[in-house]
Amino acid sequence: MSDKLPVLAITSGEPAGIGPDLCAALPEAGLPARLVVLGDRELITRRVLALKPGLEVVDYQPWLPRPEHALEVLHIPLRAPAQAGVLDAANGRYVLDILDRAIAGCKSGEFAGMVTAPVHKGIICEGGVEFSGHTEYLAEATHTPLVVMMLVGGGMRVALATTHLPLRAVPDAITRPLLTDVLRILHKDLRAHFGLPKPRILVAGLNPHAGEGGHMGREEIDVITPVLDTLRAEGMQLAGPLPADTLFVPHHLKNGDAVLAMYHDQGLPVLKHASFGGGVNVTLGLPIIRTSVDHGTALDLAGTAQADPGSLFAAVQLAITMALHRRARAC
Template identity: 75%
Template sequence: MAKKPVLAVTSGEPAGVGPELCARLLDRQWPARLVVLGDIGLIRERAGDGVPVVAYEASAEPSSGALEVLHLPLSVHARAGVLDPANGRHVLALLDRALAGCRSGEFAGMVTAPVHKGVINDAGVPFSGHTEYLAEHTGTPLVVMMLVGGGLRVALATTHLPLSAVPAAITREVLEETLRILHADLVARFALPAPRILVAGLNPHAGEGGHMGREEIDVIAPVLEKLRGEGMHLMGPLPADTLFVPHTLEQGDAVLAMYHDQGLPVLKHASFGGGVNVTLGLPIIRTSVDHGTALDLAGTGKADPGSLFAAVELAIHMAAGARS
């Protein structure tokens, strides 16, 4: 029998819902060994009575029916719903350990619970997000954000930019590299040997032949033509308002949207509560929940684990694709 992959699951911001969502991983049987990274005392506290929590030992057999925790201690006790900058570096230590384990082969991939960017910055560490942090610490010059859920895969050519800055950010060079990364990871991580990618235009009606903008003519179309010449299956540039209709979507395996709010509202409507954020282009597998720390729900037991479960499922699927 094939050995189960081992996945690191970081518990994220200790004042948020991450620790208790990680405890819910015992609600299911998984075709993987899941190792939660966090403070074992905090995980036990948030898990509540009746949830067995044990210390992870890499050399030992997995503990059946118990939650395995790789203990990384908090700096100070964490109260549910109350942020404390003193624990900002603890959150980064979880990421560092998960990344080290992925790079050494100890873990087949990592799944991340939500962090709070503000409190990490308040701890004196400049931090703009998981994606940027992992890219920097793996020496990856360009990564691609893709959301998966509701039967859709939607990648982004640009991410968290003001709308006014988007056109200048979409250069031929960036778009070409983004499509190369998307294509390569659909092949390597999603086991799609000839992925079909639907590429949105930037402007209404994909520019209406230049009457509503020339980015499609000057930037997007030339890149698509070049990459089609290399054998990629690319459709576009397509008007975004009709790209997400069933007839068009069934012709593709993934969508490349030009900016954040062009593609993600559609995906989140289709997958509310069960979407997954995937970082493409990294040398490791990384998936994440598509929600924040939900401080108002922390400690109540009411947080929905659906997105975390979906992120774990996808990481397992990607790990299988990487081994095949």
């Protein structure tokens, strides 16, 4: 097994947002990896000079050793001039150029994984490209039929059975096949990327009090419990369905390595309360490693030196950990 540091692609995201600012802070974190920032070299240099005037920006040259105390940039040219805080639809395609290069590098093995700074979905769509988010874009680019969103932070890992759906659509979306596939992906990636040989997963019910024996809904009886029984017979360690209002107390959490929530706002408010600004979004089920910050583009903070890089640092550290676990399993 190689002792070399993992090489990670850091996508700088929306050029008018705080992504380039956050990237400028990376060398100060002292993270154990070779971090390659993907984006327009002039733009990133300009932000570095304004925010970290003593930091050197160098071109990424993979055949040379990692430079010390410098920011490595793989140049992806802007489609139009960029100004901090001012969106321009002409650069929607630039943001996707960055993603495409990072994906290609991960698929080829050039990069051990990718960490994404925030993008602005609306401005990409205004630029003429239908874009619903990083997760969907990565799934399509890697021909992955189903991916699972998981947030990590505050001592918790919380995965979602469904993501961005209207609440009235959630019960119909939670089917036995979907829940089975989501749990298999979660179980597989907790083993492969988090070093958990026998992951313990706490599964939330959908209804209040987990349906209370059918008096508050039958999804637990008709869908969730049969799936859990089948997967337990395959050897998975699954607890539930558990009432979501008490699942996140320490008594339950100490017995689990991850939580599966049934919908977005069932699981994420608790985790974000515990870790906002330092949480990490992970896309499970992909053939590549991808982590992300847990916040948006913060246009009002771009270029002001007020953006907090904590979530980016945490996302990079988690990507490093995942890459090392994957490397160890391959040896």
